[in-house]
Amino acid sequence: MISMPIGDAELGLEPQSAASATQARVRGAASGSVRSMLGRLADFLLPPVCISCRTRIGSHGLLCGACFARIDFIAPPLCIRLGVPLPFEAGEPLLSAAAIALPPVYDRARAAARYSDTMRELIQSFKYRDRHEGLPLFARWLKNAGAELLADADLILPVPLYPSRLWWRRFNQSAMLAVAVGRLCGVPVDCFVLKRVRRTASQVGLTADQRRRNVAGAFKVDHARAVRVKGKKLVVVDDVITTGATAEACARVLKRSGAARVDILALARAVEPAAFVL
Ligand SMILES: [Zn+2]
Incomplete structure (x- = not known):
């Protein structure tokens, strides 16, 4: 699992997959909100699908769990110039x-x-x-x-x-x-x-x-x-x-x-x- 300073849903993992992956996390507004009638109608007419494989998911514009897992996000430590990932953290800015x-x-x-x-x-x-x-x-x-x-x-x-x-x-x-x-x-x-x-x-x-x-x-x-x-x-x-x-x-x-x-x-x-x- 990647470690990034923002939530999985913000990164693009659909909330259902994110919730099952991290059940302990509180998802507040996203899980508790009541969708409007128009929103439900739109979802009925144009159901939300994964933006990569088109599998049905719970929200528009996101990825299913399987596709999300196949994204290799670049996370620190990074080369400060090229932004390529480095093998270890040294506590100071590093160059590749x-x-x-x-x-x-x-x-x-x-x-x-x-x-x-x-x-x-x-x-x-x-x-x-x-x-x-x-x-x-x-x-x-x-x-x-x-x-x-x-x-x-x-x-x-x-x-x-x-x-x-x-x-x-x-x-x-x-x-x-x-x-x-x-x-x-x-x-x-x-x-x-x-x-x-x-x-x-x-x-x-x-x-x-x-x-x-x-x-x-x-x-x-x-x-x-x-x-x-x-x-x-x-x-x-x-x-x-x-x-x-x-x-x-x-x-x-x-x-x-x-x-x-x-x-x-x-x-x-x-x-x-x-x-x-x-
Ligand atoms: Zn997918």
């Missing part, structure tokens, strides 16, 4: 070997979970199959994982898509995540500060080096909005951090435009094997 060997351009990265199992399925459905019912839950995951970064952030920016890709996909999943977490945390969001000025090949299947070259020079800070960047603490939101090449490319142009701090916040992260402590 990867962060020491190749310090990132961005200041800190955090992700809610590893990019595997349920999390990979959820993100792929969100991106490619228009399944957006998980968005409120994703925003809570981002808020939780990015608490440190968001606490004093001035502005949230999504990783932009190239216009033609945006046209095909019809929405930018990173922008949806950025707006949702910004609303939840009360941090302003600007989806037009970062621009993708070069169409890049899909990063899927590329090596780390190929990814780096693929996104080099792909981003630009919008000239008219550069004032929103200079001297500011920024959080760039993306769906997945894989090698970090996109995050690096975004951070580079934002720092060149005078950003005081650039942090990266994602739903999931592919965890590098070289995450051991030095």
